Amino acid sequence: METKNNKEIKSHQEIDFEAVFLDMRNLLNNNEYDQFREAFLDLHTYEQSEFFLTLNIGERESLYHFLSPKEVSDFFDSFELEPDEYEELFSEMDARYAAHVVGLMQYDNAVDILNELPKEMAATYLPLMNREDREEIRTLMNYEEDTAGGIMTTEFVSIDNEMTVRQAMEHLKKVAPNSETIYYLFVTDPTNKLAGIISLRDLIVAEDDAYIGDIMKERVISVRASDDQEEVANIVRDYDFLAVPVVDYQNHLVGIITADDIMDVIHEEAEEDYYKLAGMSEEGSPQAATALQSAKKRLPWLIGLTFMGMITATMLSTFEETLQKVAILGAFIPIIGGMAGNAGTQSLAVAVRGLSTGEIKNQSLVKLAVKDISTGMITGLVCGVLLFGIISILFGQPMLGVIVSISLFVAMTVATLSGTFIPMGMQRIGIDPAVASGPFITTSNDIISLVIYFSLANALMSALI
Amino acid sequence: METKNNKEIKSHQEIDFEAVFLDMRNLLNNNEYDQFREAFLDLHTYEQSEFFLTLNIGERESLYHFLSPKEVSDFFDSFELEPDEYEELFSEMDARYAAHVVGLMQYDNAVDILNELPKEMAATYLPLMNREDREEIRTLMNYEEDTAGGIMTTEFVSIDNEMTVRQAMEHLKKVAPNSETIYYLFVTDPTNKLAGIISLRDLIVAEDDAYIGDIMKERVISVRASDDQEEVANIVRDYDFLAVPVVDYQNHLVGIITADDIMDVIHEEAEEDYYKLAGMSEEGSPQAATALQSAKKRLPWLIGLTFMGMITATMLSTFEETLQKVAILGAFIPIIGGMAGNAGTQSLAVAVRGLSTGEIKNQSLVKLAVKDISTGMITGLVCGVLLFGIISILFGQPMLGVIVSISLFVAMTVATLSGTFIPMGMQRIGIDPAVASGPFITTSNDIISLVIYFSLANALMSALI
Incomplete structure (x- = not known):
């Protein structure tokens, strides 16, 4: 019998990540700086985060020496951990390094993490960040967690309506690296009020000399910063948006929410309803939680139910x-x-x-x-x-x-x-x-x-x- | 007390759609062709679909006279109805008109509808479509409903790796109107095998004379057409993709799945688990279903549970x-x-x-x-x-x-x-x-x-x- 030997791109399910990760750990432990960096940076940030979770404390410390805060922040953007896990991770880092990692993350994610860390840790990191990052993050920290304000980011592309298409494209090239999405451009007037929206798709098919004000959509669906995240998710899902602008009560553009964050909201809210129907709170993955942790999360519900059950028993008696x-x-x-x-x-x-x-x-x-x-x-x-x-x-x-x-x-x-x-x-x-x-x-x-x-x-x- | 009178863009929650829709129904019933079209086409397609659902049969028939099949297909892309509702709607239309509406929809949605219609209706419509639409739709109809193949579309942008960035942008301008997303470009070799991927973001910041082959990402995460839709959703959500390519077992690029469809999958799969935990199947919105419809959906579970309950009773006796x-x-x-x-x-x-x-x-x-x-x-x-x-x-x-x-x-x-x-x-x-x-x-x-x-x-x- 012959075996096929076509070298071809593999679909996701076929990659043996366990083997890849093991090789990389060996490179890390043998201090193979260049080879490790090449292998690591070749991975998608989500895969980097999965790899990171397989490391022990010593390996994590080597990793921080091998990677810049920016490189670490990129894959930190990909995961969602429990508050005590973040605390543990950041305590392992030098405070300045940690502050840069957080400051270089997408602002919405940075805020989520700072809100979950003990107050004194967050207070240590904020002054160590770049001024601009610190200010953006401080502003976002004022919003309630489960609202539009709490999940939005300020890293969006805004343009003014007197630009031409060519100017807008030039502007876009410049700001693209620091924007969470460049696929919608938000048009604002001189007082920063939201005046319109144009998708990159429309921008690309438009004439180079056309004015943004003439081709933008003036009817914009926006949400208020105080809106509940579940309402926002329903709107984005119904309208099939890739991003939705967030405004304050005077219609100033304060942020945007992107589709990837909405996917997480849909997932979270559904899980929440699901677990509550089962009479419990979410308790993390079955793999990670210990028996005591699981029992602790389930007991409040079970104790309440015991008392309620006693009402039935008393009545029946x-x-x-x-x-x-x-x-x-x-x-x-x-x-x-x-x-x-x-x-x-x-x-x-x-x-x-x-x-x-x-x-x-x-x-x-x-x-x-x-x-x-x-x-x-x-x-x-x-x-x-x-x-x-x-x-x-x-x-x-x-x-x-x-x-x-x-x-x-x-x-x-x-x-x-x-x-x-x-x-x-x-x-x-x-x-x-x-x-x-x-x-x-x-x-x-x-x-x-x-x-x-x-x-x-x-x-x-x-x-x- | 003074009242503020700032004219400003309203956030979604503040628009009184009921009043807007009522005005539009009046225009429709008074045969105000131009005014109605202006008001209707000014709405987002999702809002058009919501408006459409408020109409009675006579009004729907007027609407078909006022709008082209393309205009109807645009908002048909926005809704998800029950099979018998689609059957009812399409029976109201002239067969040729109906065939064009379906043919002009996004292919993935067209396939979903054709699969839900009675076989003879689907068989009537297919020969009445444009040849290209018919062929694409026929191909997609071969995939199982809950797989990657069943939710993918063939309306993607593929380029070859010998193009320059400038050529790729020119190509993009041409194909943009017929593509479900233009934010990822899929690079294929001469045999149509997937060779790489490049995001529009990377294309925009690249030099005009660079070759696609030099700047594309060669490591592509793809899924197989036969993969379960839930696995695909997990990948897209983990990796924060806007779209993922679908390949056959020889790695030929056969379609793409976009983030908006993934949001629907996440929502659907979570609802499914949720309702099953409650011991029932999904029964549609509480508003729409009648008591008899609800009872019919709940009874199979309840009857099964009655028999199971009798096992307990017999044992207890x-x-x-x-x-x-x-x-x-x-x-x-x-x-x-x-x-x-x-x-x-x-x-x-x-x-x-x-x-x-x-x-x-x-x-x-x-x-x-x-x-x-x-x-x-x-x-x-x-x-x-x-x-x-x-x-x-x-x-x-x-x-x-x-x-x-x-x-x-x-x-x-x-x-x-x-x-x-x-x-x-x-x-x-x-x-x-x-x-x-x-x-x-x-x-x-x-x-x-x-x-x-x-x-x-x-x-x-x-x-x-």
Whole structure:
């Protein structure tokens, strides 16, 4: 058998990064300055950051000697670490070197890191930076983390509307190295108010002598610095933008947000909702976190749920007598509570996503309630009839089947309704619906459904014994 | 009090689209051809699509008379509808008009629509398109929907490496209108194999007389047409790309995937995992779906869960006698089953996300198991001790507290472990872990935890009566 020996570019999945990284570590440990630099700088910055994470402290220290602060800042732009990991990394560096690394990062990333470092570390680094970097970073640090201001950068290309296309292209060549994106040019008037926008695509196909003011788009979609990052993400995704300008309340252009940062926001916000639905906070990768770290993150939720579960248990204990008389009733506690929980969670998931994408905002409440009650009744009826059939056949007790089925029907209807309206109520009183309602809904559904069940059983007791 | 009267560009949230859309509908209904076209074409294509969705059938028919197929295709590129909605829309149009609308859309979007339309409709439209559009679309239709090939487009800019920068810019001006992105240029050799890549940014700062072959990046990250779209999304997000080239198995450049499509993939995949965790499929916006549509989507899951719940009920019924003797045991059924479910779901959520982002892939199984058992034991111990305290105080029965707490401890440990290993097992045998494990895990945890609870209660019965 012959083996093919075509040398060709490999697609991403086929590169054996483990082997590449191991070779590079050897170069680093053997102090092969030139060879290491060549191999390292040949990697994409994301790959550099992945390589960096495989190093131990001694190797990291060699790396800092081999690379300039600018070269380190380039791949630091690529990763997102936990606050204590940043603290550890920066403590390993000389303070001046560390300050330059942070100052040379993209400003939005530099700000994220400085906000996560202990106050005294950030205060040490700021005075050691170049004046311009320091000022830009200080300004950005004033914005709240989850707002447009908190994720924007000030490294954008702004031009004025009296330039010609040729002048704009010349200007672009000059500022390109220091801009996060050059694919949109933001046009401002003399007072720095946003006056228009032009894409590099439009600039390239335009005549060289045309004036920017004549070819720019005057209708610009912008966001306010105080807007929530999730709203901004929805706009960028809907409009398919590569970047969106951020303005203050007087319409001065203060920054831009680029598509790559929006991808991270979409990812983050979705993960957040996802983990909250599971009744927990995000806990980092399964690989990195230790058991104790995981337990610490999960416990607050679990302890809260234990207390809530005790409410159900206490309520159920009042039906001790009923249960003593007809013990078989106990066998259906999990299915009734569970199905109410399932129906409620489904309805909750739709409501939480609807609230976070803004789809539910303008919905008529009555219409929504009628819809939920109908959905609950249809699903409850189908599952109830099914359950009645199974119990009659399996247990030979049609009366028990009636009680369980009716309880299931009512419980699923109530649960479906509460799955929508509890998160909506939460949001109205200013609690993030995703946090509070998962566990809350399951417990309240448990209680309501089991009260219905045992009350019905009590009422029809004579038929059961 | 004076009111400010500055005329200024409004940020997105401040535009009253409802009022704008109403004015435009009036123009449309009064047959104000010029005024309507001016107002409509002034909107961003995403806004045009939002406006379009407010129209009734008569208004849509007027719109088709007012706009060219190209103008309609521009905003059709902006929306994602359900298959039956596309079918309805296209049936309203003249077949030739409809074929042109589809043919003039971005090819990746055109393919998505044609795949969702009934076969005979798609077969009618294809022969009515321009030959070039038809051929490109036919090729793309051969790829599976959720792969790189299924979301890529063929409208990219490719250049050859013997061009100078000036020639490349000239070429770019010509092809810009028909390319989905011009911000990356893909360099191919004479056999159309991918040889390098150059960003427009690098092209702009380069000398006019430089050769592409000398300044391009030869190390290109590409994906295979058969790669899963989620893997592609992870790569684009990690590397902060605006576009990534897609190659076939011989490294021929066959298409590109742009950042805006990746944003949709990230959003879609996260929503999918989210809804599956809630035990349901996505059902569209809460506004659009009727109760019957919602019920239809939720019922398959609920019916499955009913059957699973009956397994728990049947198992529990074997403990009827125990329950008759000590009825108070019934009061703690929901908390034990519920807490096991909660611990299992937390662990499941971490595992499912870890599997889908690929973080769990290379993890040692033994290490993962040890970690999960430890996490489960820590959380189980804390909650168990807490519960013991509450029961001893509230019910005055320490022995009952011991039984409930030990059951809780064991159940939470087992649940945490199964939350990781059941989805991993599912994936190994080729089932999407997100689908199968949510309900599956809850039921199996119910059964295991309640068997532990009642067996323990049976064993310690003498201490309870």
